[in-house]
Structures are given as structure tokens and as C-alpha cells.
Amino acid sequence: MATSRGFGIAQFERAFDEFFDEMLIDRWKCGTPALEFERGQVIDHRDRYEVRVAAAGVDPAKIQAEVSGQRLAVRVPDKLGGTLESSFAFSDSIDGEASTAKWSEGTLVITLPKKKGRRIALKDS
Known part of the structure; x- marks a missing residue:
């Protein structure tokens, strides 16, 4: 029983x-952008990454994007007063200073140039 x-x-x-x-x-x-927002698309080009994030209904002025080393974090406000975040990790380091973001028809497009490696010259000892 x-x-x-x-x-x-x-x-x-x-x-x-x-x-x-x-x-x-x-x-x-x-009506919140949560479902679309979480579906970021990453395109790996030879010299850069391109990240496309759909965020329909979001005020582009309130979107925050932060680059650090090999990571990108994108934050948008939700309708309940909180914040939604998607983060992306890359195999190559990113040049944060040269990164750009563009807003077009409800989609955020972030271009992240890859940092170029630096060759080290060997000296005779």
C-alpha cells in the first residue's frame, strides 16, 4: 500500500x-527574447569570428557585449527586470580593441578579429 x-x-x-x-x-x-536570444550563430572565418544573435524586441541601446581573451559575453535585459546572458568561447584569442558590433533588424552581428600570433626571432648566444 x-x-x-x-x-x-x-x-x-x-x-x-x-x-x-x-x-x-x-x-x-x-514575448521575451529568451528563446531567440539563446540561439547565437558563430561563423569561423580565417581571420575573424562573426557572431549573430537574434534579439527581437530588445532595445539595442541596452545590449551589453564584453570580450575577454577567448570569450564573448552578450547580455540583454528580459521583460521581468533581469538579464539574459549568452557566452561564447573561441579557440583563438580575440582582438577586443578591433571588435565591432552592428544592429540590424532585430539581429546583433559582432565581428571579432582573431589576434595574430607573433613570431619570435632567435638570437645566437
């Missing part, structure tokens, strides 16, 4: 969680 009772509670908890997710959380997310 205890097994069937425990099973019933588990079913109730699962149904309650699904109801909460569908009826409340999904409604709050409706």
Missing part, C-alpha cells in the same frame, strides 16, 4: 510541476 501511495504523490508532484511550467512560467516568457 505504501508503494502505491508514494507513486500517487510522485504523479501529483509531476502534474503540479508541469501545470506550473505551462500555465505560469511559459506565459511569463511569452
